[in-house]
Amino acid sequence: xxxxxxxxxxxxxxxxxxxxxxxxxxxxxxxxxxxxxxxxxxxxxxxxxxxxxxxxxxxxxxxxxxxxxxxxxxxxxxxxxxxxxxxxxxxxxxxxxxxxxxxxxxxxxxxxxxxxxxxxxxxxxxxxxxxxxxxxxxxxxxxxxxxxxxxxxxxxxxxxxxxxxxxxxxxxxxxxxxxxxxxxxxxxxxxxxxxxxxxxxxxxxxxxxxxxxxxxxxxxxxxxxxxxxxxxxxxxxxxxxxxxxxxxxxxxxxxxxxxxxxxxxxxxxxxxxxxxxxxxxxxxxxxxxxxxxxxxxxxxxxxxxxxxxxxxxxxxxxxxxxxxxxxxxxxxxxxxxxxxxxxxxxxxxxxxxxxxxxxxxxxxxxxxxxxxxxxxxxxxxxxxxxxxxxxxxxxxxxxxxxxxxxxxxxxxxxxxxxxxxxxxxxxxxxxxxxxxxxxxxxxxxxxxxxxxxxxxxxxxxxxxxxxxxxxxxxxxxxxxxxxxxxxxxxxxxxxxxxxxxxxxxxxxxxxxxxxxxxxxxxxxxxxxxxxxxxxxxxxxxxxxxxxxxxxxxxxxxxxxxxxxxxxxxxxxxxxxxxxxxxxxxxxxxxxxxxxxxxxxxxxxxx
Ligand code: F6R
Numbered sequence: 001x002x003x004x005x006x007x008x009x010x011x012x013x014x015x016x017x018x019x020x021x022x023x024x025x026x027x028x029x030x031x032x033x034x035x036x037x038x039x040x041x042x043x044x045x046x047x048x049x050x051x052x053x054x055x056x057x058x059x060x061x062x063x064x065x066x067x068x069x070x071x072x073x074x075x076x077x078x079x080x081x082x083x084x085x086x087x088x089x090x091x092x093x094x095x096x097x098x099x100x101x102x103x104x105x106x107x108x109x110x111x112x113x114x115x116x117x118x119x120x121x122x123x124x125x126x127x128x129x130x131x132x133x134x135x136x137x138x139x140x141x142x143x144x145x146x147x148x149x150x151x152x153x154x155x156x157x158x159x160x161x162x163x164x165x166x167x168x169x170x171x172x173x174x175x176x177x178x179x180x181x182x183x184x185x186x187x188x189x190x191x192x193x194x195x196x197x198x199x200x201x202x203x204x205x206x207x208x209x210x211x212x213x214x215x216x217x218x219x220x221x222x223x224x225x226x227x228x229x230x231x232x233x234x235x236x237x238x239x240x241x242x243x244x245x246x247x248x249x250x251x252x253x254x255x256x257x258x259x260x261x262x263x264x265x266x267x268x269x270x271x272x273x274x275x276x277x278x279x280x281x282x283x284x285x286x287x288x289x290x291x292x293x294x295x296x297x298x299x300x301x302x303x304x305x306x307x308x309x310x311x312x313x314x315x316x317x318x319x320x321x322x323x324x325x326x327x328x329x330x331x332x333x334x335x336x337x338x339x340x341x342x343x344x345x346x347x348x349x350x351x352x353x354x355x356x357x358x359x360x361x362x363x364x365x366x367x368x369x370x371x372x373x374x375x376x377x378x379x380x381x382x383x384x385x386x387x388x389x390x391x392x393x394x395x396x397x398x399x400x401x402x403x404x405x406x407x408x409x410x411x412x413x414x415x416x417x418x419x420x421x422x423x424x425x426x427x428x429x430x431x432x433x434x435x436x437x438x439x440x441x442x443x444x445x446x447x448x449x450x451x452x453x454x455x456x457x458x459x460x461x462x463x464x465x466x467x468x469x470x471x472x473x474x475x476x477x478x479x480x481x482x483x484x485x486x487x488x489x490x491x492x493x494x495x496x497x498x499x500x501x502x503x504x505x506x507x508x509x510x511x512x513x514x515x516x517x518x519x520x521x522x523x524x525x526x527x528x529x530x531x532x533x534x535x536x537x538x539x540x541x542x543x544x545x546x547x548x549x550x551x552x553x554x555x556x557x558x559x560x561x562x563x564x565x566x567x568x569x570x571x572x573x574x575x576x577x578x579x580x581x582x583x584x585x586x587x588x589x590x591x592x593x594x595x596x597x598x599x600x601x602x603x604x605x606x
Contacts, residue, residue, distance in 0.1 A: 001075045001604040002099035003027035005194050006168040009067040009185025009215045015056070017071035020187070020194040022051055023242050026250075026375050026394050027099075027190060028600040031086035035095035036069035037165045042095045046072075048085035050595075067215075067461040068166050070158040070188075072097035075600035078105070089121060090129040093136065093162050093343030098125040099190055100154035100175040101605050110149065132159065140169050144210050145223050147240050148173070154351070154604060156205075161190070169529075170211040175604050176349050176377060178202040179211055181232065186213045191373070192235045193242035193392045195598070200312030203230040204375045224382045228301060233375060241391040251395035251487070251490025255579050256446055258403045259439035260570070264389040265404040266411060266435060273429040275415040281384045282368060285421035287412075290366070292341040293320045296328045297344035298357040298397040298603065300482060301405060305344050306475040307571050308409030314568065315431070316417035326354035326606065329359050332572055337364030342412075345369065346393055346401035347602040348376020355606065357381055370408045372401050377378040395594045396601045397487050399579045403442075404574055434565065438572045441563050445576045448560060451579050455542050455558055456584030459490065462513050466504070466534070469517035470527050476571045477517045485595045487586040488566075497530035510538035515581070518545045519562065519570035531555055545579050546570065 003024025007016040017034050025032075029148060032050060033046025034053040043064035047057040051073065057345075060065075072087035078101075079085035088095040102108070106126035108131055113119070117130045135146040140161050148155075154174035161169070170177055170188045180187030180195035180202045187195045187202075188211070195202065203218065206210055212219045220228045247253035269276055278284070293312065295305035302324055309320040323333070329352060335341065341360035345353045348371040356380055360367050369382035372390050379385045388404035414435070418428040459465065465484070467477035474496045481494035493506050497516065508514070514534045518527040524545070532555060534543050543549070543556040546564045562573045586593045 001027055001600045001602050003073045003190045003194070004097040004099050004156055004188065005160045005190070006070040006170065006188035006213070008166060008168055009182065010067055012065065013067050013069040014063060014065070016198070018051060018055065019197065020189060021071045021073050023193040023196070024190055025051055025073050025398055025595065026601040028073050029595050030071065030076045031074045031083070033086045033088050034064070034069055034071040035088040035160055036064040036066040037160065038064045038066045038372055039065065040162070040165055041161055041230065042092065042162050044088055044095060046083060046088065048081050048083050048086060053181070068160070068168065070095065070097045070168060071161055077194070077605055078124045079102055085121045085123050088246055089123060089126040094129055094132050095160045096125065096129045096132065097158040097557060099156045099604065100130055102151050102155065103153035113595035128155070136161070138163070139209055140164055141212060141225060142263060143219065144169060144171050145225070148208070148223065156190060163223070166214055168213050169204060170213065172205050172209065173207050173505065177205045179450070180237060181218065183400050184215050185217060186218055186444070187430070191565070192237060193394070196237060196239045196242055201234045202233050202235065204233060207402060210475055210574045225581070236374070237364060237392055242394060249395065249583070251397055251399060251583055251593050252399045254393055254395050255576065256581065257391065257485070258400045258576065259442045259446070261390040261400045261404050262442070263439045266407050270432060270436065271369055273432055274409040274418070275428070275432055277386065277411060277415055280386050284415065286366070287416050288419040290336040293318060294333070294335065294341045294360070295320060295322045295326050295337060295344065296341060296353065298325050298350050298352055300402050300479060301344040301346060301353070303343070303475065303479040303482065304402050304405035304409060305471060306478065307406055308413070310472045310475055311409055312413040312416060315413045315423065316420060317422050318416060323356070325350065325356040329355045335360055335363040335365045339365040341365045341367050343367065343369040343382065344405050345377055345378050345394050346372045346390070346398055348373040348378040348393070349397070349602050349604050349606045350378070351604050354378050354381070362511065372404070396596055397483055397600050398580070403572060405573055406575070407435065412571070430436065431566070434569055436571060438536065441565060441573055442576065444563055445573050448577055449580060451560055452580035453584045455560065456581055456588055458540065458542070458558065459513055459581070459585050459587040462490055462511065464491040464510070465513045465515065467492060467515045467517065468497040468500065469494070469532060470497045470523040471520050472571055473517040473520055473527070476574055476578070477515070479575065480515065480582070483579055483582035484585060486599065487582055487593055488589050488591055490585065497527050500530060503535065505533065505537070507572060508534045508537045508539050514539045514541050516541055516543045516556070517542055517574055518549070519574050520567050522567070524549065530557055544574050
């Protein structure tokens with residue numbers, strides 16, 4: 001949700017900033033801009049649209065030159081996407097880029113107007129730029145301290161002062177920011193992929209810390225100007241991980257990375273054939289003694305939690321409550337210090353999930369996060385962290401992050417079931433082995449690409465469709481439905497198959513395809529009855545099921561068959577055809593697959 005970068009070194013800063021921004025474009029793509037020190041002045045270029053539009057503008061207008069600058073890619077909050085509302089904001093003396101939301105911007109703006117300031121944009125960010133100008137006393141750090149004392153909300157800021165060429169300043173609260181450490185060059189960025197081409201070493205800027213950065217030096221202090229010594233972090237992600245690697249889209253690449261991502265996530269958590277989560281601090285003793293388990297997350301991560309609920313309840317006979325983070329935080333949930341609250345988040349920065357974590361902590365609950373981005377806010381604030389090892393997920397539509405989140409849900413369910421004595425060691429080993437076999441089975445499922453492409457060609461002209469399922473298949477179908485609507489813009493609902501006749505079936509016509517997920521052998525007969533109900537009302541039905549289901553044209557129009565494995569693990573396989581169907585439908589409809597309209601990855605606003 002907005003990406004910010006900064007560079008100071010010897011290279012052409014515009015080239016570095018554009019390259020770094022292109023790695024952060026998944027965070028927002030409504031507009032982009034840069035500010036660069038050029039001949040002792042701050043030169044700014046910005047444009048509505050994507051980074052390619054900014055490049056085109058610089059080509060036709062002017063491309064600044066210089067070795068120090070800041071850049072921004074925007075997901076609009078305050079003010080529509082436009083050249084004027086694009087970052088950087090400021091004036092001749094100060095230029096800033098910002099990720100976050102300034103909650104009291106209106107009061108600050110009103111005050112600054114009384115002080116003679118004028119405003120061009122509708123953004124909250126411009127008020128911070130002008131407040132910095134108001135407090136400017138020739139000492140940038142002092143100016144920043146006074147400014148951040150006044151502002152409420154979330155921010156990661158990159159700042160340049162005309163009087164300090166060759167220096168960038170940074171500050172943050174509730175929005176992520178790293179400082180990349182290179183050789184005679186340094187960086188700031190919202191996320192690691194932006195700097196991977198140049199360096200793997202970075203510092204994590206913490207809440208209310210201020211950084212002063214030149215090509216050779218990084219000084220960090222707190223708001224009392226006390227110097228802070230930081231531990232250098234090293235990124236483990238591969239440089240290629242943030243590139244398309246020959247695939248047409250990141251989404252397709254990431255779908256295909258799932259077997260490896262799952263293997264890398266589960267392998268270190270299995271010891272002697274048994275799940276082993278103790279290295280993250282979650283002992284069997286703790287696990288079995290929690291009163292209640294909550295899973296809280298947003299979007300796809302919440303859908304992974306829903307599968308987790310079904311699996312934990314089924315295998316470990318333990319009740320789990322799943323909540324959408326934005327609901328959980330305001331529903332005054334009944335949490336106690338004997339409960340475990342699990343937060344699932346790919347980015348580790350989602351504002352609502354983070355707020356839910358803080359709420360759980362304030363009630364004394366143990367918090368455990370399942371997070372993909374190392375050192376992210378949610379990971380750092382949790383009592384226990386289980387990192388998924390999916391590598392960077394660039395496509396806005398989450399695929400591999402979902403699969404690795406599922407794999408952690410399984411490990412947790414098996415470990416809990418064994419800790420509580422619900423299953424024997426032998427049963428636990430058997431289930432764990434079946435989980436370990438998933439990557440191999442998934443490689444087979446990835447071969448279903450053409451079949452899914454064909455199914456997509458049947459959906460491409462639909463305005464609306466239904467995803468249906470029962471039990472685990474219902475939880476899974478929610479993700480299939482979200483994926484499809486998110487990137488193809490076809491309206492889609494997921495519905496519990498047995499619930500259709502209580503209202504929703506009135507929507508079913510020949511024009512509305514139905515995708516039925518039917519991987520659970522104990523429920524398939526019931527799902528087939530529900531399929532017949534929609535089929536007899538004209539719907540074209542696509543069924544995702546296991547290979548032992550017979551092809552019966554009186555039931556379905558098209559089948560997608562998956563290898564037969566233990567029912568409980570079927571979601572891990574069935575996710576792939578749903579992802580492929582969404583992907584190919586979006587491609588056939590000419591949609592921007594990796595950057596769907598109105599969306600951004602890493603939702604740092606509530
Ligand atoms: C959909 C998608 C989103 C995210 C959600 C939570 O494809 O990616 O629904 O799952 O915004 O994001 P994280 O997992 O970063 O907390």
